Amino acid sequence: MNNNAKRIVAIIGIGLALMMPINRAFGDEDSEFFAKLSAEWWQWALSIPTSVNPMTDPTGEFAVVGQRGSIWFLAGKWGGTIAIRSCSVPQGTALFFPVTNAVGINAPGVCGGATESVSQVRKDAADLIAGATNLLVTLDGVAIKIRPRVQSKVFSVALPEDNVFDSPDCNVPAGIYSPAAGDGYYVLLPPLSVRPKVHTLHFHAENPLQDITYHLTVVKVLLQ
Numbered sequence: 001m002n003n004n005a006k007r008i009v010a011i012i013g014i015g016l017a018l019m020m021p022i023n024r025a026f027g028d029e030d031s032e033f034f035a036k037l038s039a040e041w042w043q044w045a046l047s048i049p050t051s052v053n054p055m056t057d058p059t060g061e062f063a064v065v066g067q068r069g070s071i072w073f074l075a076g077k078w079g080g081t082i083a084i085r086s087c088s089v090p091q092g093t094a095l096f097f098p099v100t101n102a103v104g105i106n107a108p109g110v111c112g113g114a115t116e117s118v119s120q121v122r123k124d125a126a127d128l129i130a131g132a133t134n135l136l137v138t139l140d141g142v143a144i145k146i147r148p149r150v151q152s153k154v155f156s157v158a159l160p161e162d163n164v165f166d167s168p169d170c171n172v173p174a175g176i177y178s179p180a181a182g183d184g185y186y187v188l189l190p191p192l193s194v195r196p197k198v199h200t201l202h203f204h205a206e207n208p209l210q211d212i213t214y215h216l217t218v219v220k221v222l223l224q
Helices: 028-047 118-129
Strands: 010-012 071-073 081-090 092-104 133-139 149-151 155-159 177-187 196-204 211-218
Touching: 010 118, 028 071, 028 149, 028 155, 092 118, 092 196, 118 149, 118 177, 118 196, 133 177, 149 211
Parallel strands: 071 092, 081 211
Antiparallel strands: 010 092, 092 177, 133 196, 149 177, 155 177, 196 211
């Protein structure tokens, strides 16, 4: 956050758009589900302290932090740029992630910020994502289709004391902030196969630039 910041906004070119059914048509039900999941993704990503946050992790060491249930969230690099990560995911677990996305959060009084309405935080996120170009994803060398842009449902977020918005210019206090809203391009990936042993994912976006490679190992889960 810089000296001219008047609200909490962030853009992350994140992506792991993987094995979506290529020819699937998305209806209103899909859009609602993606809007809900994208809000939950932001709540997950922003609630984790910077020191163990998957968005700031250079190697994939912290990919498991905060994960639970039948859908896991994957993150890219906070603020963009280049990263190469390796991590494991449980067999039978779906993966949800954005190729690139942005968020706006109402944080009155923080870094000189004024109170913002739902429409204003939505505009913050939309403005940041509007310039995104050259989105592409490959899984094991095969190009993957990316679904249409999604606006998240409105949500609240719990920021820890050591949060990703902190900067030399502004310390963002821990607390509950609302309303918040995200915008971006997301994918819900069905569970990956156990073979090949390691799946290689590569994703790229510009404005801002991000180029990420993930090496994913699917771990068998024993239920008996």
